[in-house]
Amino acid sequence: MKVIRAAHLLRDALHGPRRASHSIALVPTMGAYHDGHLALIREAKREHHRVVVSLFVNPTQFNDPGDLEAYPRDLVADMEMAEQAGCDILFVPEVAEIYPAGFDTRIEVGRVAEPFEGAHRPGHFTGVATVVTKLLNIVQPDAAYFGLKDYQQTLVVRRLVADLDLDVEIVTLPTVREADGLAMSSRNQRLTPEGRARAANLYRTLCATREAIAALPGGAPLDDALAAGRAALEQAGLVVEYLAAAHPETLEPVAAAGAAMVLLAAAVCDGVRLIDNVEVAHRREEGG
């Protein structure tokens, strides 16, 4: 595995594979690897000749400087894990490589970036969209891989790729979970053992809410099921930012049972902000 820090050197390294018609995959990451990242790298390697993994803790997507400061970093362990999983080139730029002096352009995605994470983390998706666009332009991969734990992020990336005519396939993979259901996340490292035990309530509650919604007749309002979900999280000691039902592609609010929807949640547990989601399939009513 090569470790490359400069964008022009990465471009040079990709000339050979491109000339040989080798397909190239990009896995954008911020490091602190867990099995969720490794699943993306492995799948990218299964489907493409060359895998580039970018490791860049992107400052512009952190609306909270404390969160940026506390973001876990372990380059030595990450290098080892990325190589084991099949990474060919690890791109580890400095901040000044991505945002040189005078940098003054932003990519702002519209409606799908507005609710949920967009509302609770102002500027977050502008930072994500800008850095992802830059990474896609630097690497010019055939495909880029993202995890569905960041469900809204995958929609934001799909939107910008479609709107800016970027010639890349966006591949999304299911959330990788711990044995108790907690979605794997680099931030989980910051939980105390007691907080870690309570954090599992997020997925548990999303699943219970999905079941409660599945038991409702088509057209029935979702308010009570969602309110019960929020109450269950608060009772478990999590501070709820949102638990809501939305259209799986537009993220517009869904108010009644029966339609396809995604349940999205964000809550703070033990001072650590966690997000998760579950999809609810469209239900065809009997006799309908």
Ligand code: PAF
């Ligand atoms: O999901 C992440 O780790 C980041 O948002 C991404 C896509 C690497 C952009 O910085």
